Amino acid sequence: MFSRRDFLKQGLLPVFAGSAVPSVFANGLAASAADSPNTAPSNRVLVLVQLAGGNDGLNTVIPFQDATYHDARPTLRQDQGVLTLNNQLGLHPNLKALKAQWDAGQLAVVQGVGYPSPNLSHFASMSVWETANVKGGFGDGWLGRYLNYLDQVGESPNHTLEGVSAGSLVPPEMRSKTPVTALQSLRNFRLQKVNEHGTMVDVENPLMQFYGGFSKAGPAPYAAILDTTLQEALAASHGLQATDASYVAKATYPANSPIANSLKLVAETIVSGLGVRVAHVTLGGFDNHAREKPVHDKLLLDLDQALGAFMADMQGHGLADRILVMTWSEFGRRVNENGSAGTDHGTAAPMFLLGAPVKGGLYGEAPSLQSLDNGNLKFTTDFRSVYASVLQGYLNAPASDLLGGTFETLPLLKS
Amino acid sequence: MDQAPGSTPTPLTPAPTPPPIWQRPVSRRTVLATAAGGAGAAALAALWRGGSLAQVLNRVQGLTHTYEGVFSSERTRVAHLLRRAGFGASPQELDRLTGMGTAAATNALLNYQQTPNQQLEASLPGFDPTVTSNGGRQASALQAWWLTRMVGTARPLEEKMTLFWHGLLTSGLDKSGPGQLYQQNQLFRRTAMGNFDDLLKAVSKDPAMMVYLDTETNRNGKPNENYARELMELFTTGIGHYSEDDVRESARAFTGWTLGRGKQRDALTSTFVARYHDEGVKTFMGKTGTFTGDDIVDMLVPLRATAERLTTRLFSYFAYPNPEPEIVQHLADVFQKNGYNVGAVVKEILTMDAFYSPKAYRALVKSPTEYVAQTLRAVGATSVSAPAVAATGQMGQVLFYPPNVAGWPAGASWINSSTLLTRINFAAGVAQKAAPASTFKGLPGLIDTFIDGNVTPSTRDALTQAATGTGQIPVTLMYFVLATPEYQLN
Numbered sequence: 001m002f003s004r005r006d007f008l009k010q011g012l013l014p015v016f017a018g019s020a021v022p023s024v025f026a027n028g029l030a031a032s033a034a035d036s037p038n039t040a041p042s043n044r045v046l047v048l049v050q051l052a053g054g055n056d057g058l059n060t061v062i063p064f065q066d067a068t069y070h071d072a073r074p075t076l077r078q079d080q081g082v083l084t085l086n087n088q089l090g091l092h093p094n095l096k097a098l099k100a101q102w103d104a105g106q107l108a109v110v111q112g113v114g115y116p117s118p119n120l121s122h123f124a125s126m127s128v129w130e131t132a133n134v135k136g137g138f139g140d141g142w143l144g145r146y147l148n149y150l151d152q153v154g155e156s157p158n159h160t161l162e163g164v165s166a167g168s169l170v171p172p173e174m175r176s177k178t179p180v181t182a183l184q185s186l187r188n189f190r191l192q193k194v195n196e197h198g199t200m201v202d203v204e205n206p207l208m209q210f211y212g213g214f215s216k217a218g219p220a221p222y223a224a225i226l227d228t229t230l231q232e233a234l235a236a237s238h239g240l241q242a243t244d245a246s247y248v249a250k251a252t253y254p255a256n257s258p259i260a261n262s263l264k265l266v267a268e269t270i271v272s273g274l275g276v277r278v279a280h281v282t283l284g285g286f287d288n289h290a291r292e293k294p295v296h297d298k299l300l301l302d303l304d305q306a307l308g309a310f311m312a313d314m315q316g317h318g319l320a321d322r323i324l325v326m327t328w329s330e331f332g333r334r335v336n337e338n339g340s341a342g343t344d345h346g347t348a349a350p351m352f353l354l355g356a357p358v359k360g361g362l363y364g365e366a367p368s369l370q371s372l373d374n375g376n377l378k379f380t381t382d383f384r385s386v387y388a389s390v391l392q393g394y395l396n397a398p399a400s401d402l403l404g405g406t407f408e409t410l411p412l413l414k415s
Numbered sequence: 416m417d418q419a420p421g422s423t424p425t426p427l428t429p430a431p432t433p434p435p436i437w438q439r440p441v442s443r444r445t446v447l448a449t450a451a452g453g454a455g456a457a458a459l460a461a462l463w464r465g466g467s468l469a470q471v472l473n474r475v476q477g478l479t480h481t482y483e484g485v486f487s488s489e490r491t492r493v494a495h496l497l498r499r500a501g502f503g504a505s506p507q508e509l510d511r512l513t514g515m516g517t518a519a520a521t522n523a524l525l526n527y528q529q530t531p532n533q534q535l536e537a538s539l540p541g542f543d544p545t546v547t548s549n550g551g552r553q554a555s556a557l558q559a560w561w562l563t564r565m566v567g568t569a570r571p572l573e574e575k576m577t578l579f580w581h582g583l584l585t586s587g588l589d590k591s592g593p594g595q596l597y598q599q600n601q602l603f604r605r606t607a608m609g610n611f612d613d614l615l616k617a618v619s620k621d622p623a624m625m626v627y628l629d630t631e632t633n634r635n636g637k638p639n640e641n642y643a644r645e646l647m648e649l650f651t652t653g654i655g656h657y658s659e660d661d662v663r664e665s666a667r668a669f670t671g672w673t674l675g676r677g678k679q680r681d682a683l684t685s686t687f688v689a690r691y692h693d694e695g696v697k698t699f700m701g702k703t704g705t706f707t708g709d710d711i712v713d714m715l716v717p718l719r720a721t722a723e724r725l726t727t728r729l730f731s732y733f734a735y736p737n738p739e740p741e742i743v744q745h746l747a748d749v750f751q752k753n754g755y756n757v758g759a760v761v762k763e764i765l766t767m768d769a770f771y772s773p774k775a776y777r778a779l780v781k782s783p784t785e786y787v788a789q790t791l792r793a794v795g796a797t798s799v800s801a802p803a804v805a806a807t808g809q810m811g812q813v814l815f816y817p818p819n820v821a822g823w824p825a826g827a828s829w830i831n832s833s834t835l836l837t838r839i840n841f842a843a844g845v846a847q848k849a850a851p852a853s854t855f856k857g858l859p860g861l862i863d864t865f866i867d868g869n870v871t872p873s874t875r876d877a878l879t880q881a882a883t884g885t886g887q888i889p890v891t892l893m894y895f896v897l898a899t900p901e902y903q904l905n
Contacts, residue, residue, distance in 0.1 A: 182833040213873030218481035233832035289641040290632040339637010
């Protein structure tokens with residue numbers, strides 16, 4: 001058996017194929033070139049959008065007819081310009097692109113999503129969502145387990161780019177022994193050459209020797225992870241350089257918007273046919289204990305415009321059938337606003353799923369604003385039901401195994 | 416490991432090197448340790464049970480073997496000390512402190528108030544905290560200002576502790592202004608080794624913190640829970656030691672303090688306004704009274720959970736992660752017996768055997784800030800360029816911009832394919848610039864300065880080959896040494 005190191009050394013790993021596009025990357029390009037929808041599970045991409053800090057669900061999907069909502073939110077209530085979903089509920093006025101998705105039957109809104117005995121700590125609750133384990137902790141992430149499953153069933157030809165996250169760090173929900181690539185730019189993801197008085201020095205082989213030797217020399221802390229990470233870095237950089245670098249966005253992404261930049265990078269990665277299966281982007285800033293309105297309005301505007309551009313870009317590249325976007329946040333916020341025109345940590349909140357694979361509509365039950373638990377909403381849908389629906393119905397993966405339990409699925413997706 | 420203390424590095428190829436530690440005969444202790452590991456956590460736990468601190472430390476020494484004996488070299492001890500309690504050293508600095516000996520070097524680091532730092536202060540790029548326009552440029556200037564301090568300070572522990580507090584008592588540019596964060600940074604620097612209760616009381620009224628965690632809007636009758644929650648969850652006891660009612664009640668106690676100067680959000684002062692303070696009776700952790708924020712701090716700091724959490728964090732920052740329970744209990748005792756003095760705990764950590772145990776050697780991953788600052792300090796840089804500041808961000812750490820209120824996750828989370836490439840590419844940039852003019856004495860000098868002369872044999876072979884094969888190639892050699900896995904660790 002060849003190890004990956006051997007492949008790398010001998011240049012046998014397909015990502016080393018130089019200028020020719022290696023076969024493992026052909027799927028994306030073929031689908032893109034032919035412009036024909038191909039929804040085979042192996043071509044599907046899940047894009048996870050994390051709304052970090054605890055998004056105010058009640059001001060995102062708004063129960064605008066509910067008198068309790070109006071009373072609870074004397075300064076924060078949205079009563080102008082709500083984009084109605086039905087006679088009770090409406091989207092925040094800034095969610096215009098999401099409303100267009102809704103009108104096209106491509107937006108699912110799952111209401112009242114949470115979990116039993118909710119934790120009001122950002123970090124404890126994030127880890128619950130990330131691990132899909134109500135005990136939280138530092139175990140593998142639920143998407144990490146999915147990527148690891150792909151590896152095990154031999155559906156992970158690149159070994160490095162099936163999971164990508166925009167940014168400098170790998171998010172915990174993608175954590176497992178299967179590598180995930182944090183991307184800040186496709187172009188810069190490469191080893192710089194060293195110029196020794198005009199001579200370009202080969203640095204790759206010596207580096208491989210250093211890291212391999214260090215990890216073999218003895219059981220030292222971090223030696224193994226440094227070695228595998230170097231191999232992943234070289235493999236990923238070769239993969240990225242070997243692809244068609246001619247991506248041109250087929251939609252206008254808003255300028256000066258970090259979330260738009262992140263989604264554009266994800267789009268580039270998908271269009272370049274790198275075999276990405278799960279992508280992760282983060283929009284932070286939702287922890288608005290004070291002066292929430294202007295901040296939250298802007299965040300939702302940025303989110304909506306970025307998602308709108310991303311979906312249009314995917315559509316333009318003929319890839320819309322292969323893209324499912326899902327948003328999540330560690331919790332919603334307290335029903336009553338606080339004295340600082342903000343909201344404190346809460347519990348249940350809605351999730352969005354959007355894209356051509358989605359069966360649009362409302363799912364789950366809107367939580368009661370009257371029957372509260374310490375001022376917080378009681379959840380009506382377990383978040384793991386949503387995960388299970390996506391794993392099983394979209395990614396064609398064994399949801400119960402990956403989630404460590406069986407959860408009722410929702411008919412969120414076209415089969 | 417093969418350099419005698421203070422000796423001139425010897426040429427590499429001809430000199431016979433003693434067997435590296437990992438090739439030495441397996442000791443009985445190693446066998447025991449392996450057996451314990453094989454028998455699993457239960458056996459290990461049994462091994463720990465009921466031991467005195469001295470016994471525990473013996474076991475710490477014995478349980479890891481890869482780096483056994485590494486600290487027999489005084490030079491390695493001092494280099495380790497300078498990496499952990501500071502930002503590494505130039506060859507000259509390492510020579511000087513090794514000459515002093517570990518004990519004297521430790522004292523000099525700890526008693527930094529006695530070390531003049533005018534040279535640094537005079538060379539710093541200017542930063543005016545009162546400038547509130549041009550936020551982006553102010554933020555970059557602030558980052559460069561601090562990184563320059565780390566590279567050039569004569570009081571490395573002062574900066575290292577300031578970085579510790581920035582990572583624990585977080586505030587960030589996503590909410591607070593650059594001027595406010597400059598002031599907070601100076602507060603951390605002033606009180607870095609002082610009493611924890613004093614620091615927490617000052618931070619509770621610090622404008623950057625008041626904006627970051629919303630105490631500026633916390634008012635009588637309109638409590639805002641943000642600061643109260645994080646004070647307990649992250650700054651003191653940790654989760655599991657307080658109730659949601661404690662969060663709500665202590666938020667009321669913290670009312671009253673607000674920003675000064677017309678309450679603008681970028682104010683650099685804070686002030687107490689009596690009518691904003693909730694004077695009512697609060698019940699906090701089973702006690703009842705008309706508590707203020709300072710009273711809450713006074714109740715939280717003496718709790719054992721606070722002592723254990725803070726000392727675990729300090730030990731993990733300086734020595735190695737997940738300290739043994741006996742070590743935590745010992746340090747928590749030191750903290751409590753010394754009136755919650757942080758300096759006493761730091762002194763204890765830097766002088767305890769566990770700090771110089773094989774388990775502590777290269778047991779931490781250099782944070783991006785450490786990687787960049789140590790490299791620049793070692794090559795004698797006197798200023799910090801904008802690309803160097805940007806590089807720390809691409810490696811995963813933007814100073815004054817922690818990812819959230821929990822600060823930066825450490826250890827393995829610093830290493831992924833993207834951040835490792837950025838580190839290695841940063842090494843290329845530094846080598847390209849610094850190597851031609853450097854005074855390192857060839858490959859042995861480079862290895863001695865950056866990785867204690869302690870390098871994997873195969874790496875040494877490869878480096879030697881690179882050095883001899885192509886003649887004098889200082890850029891490549893410096894690059895390679897900075898890119899080694901050994902140098903990624905601390």
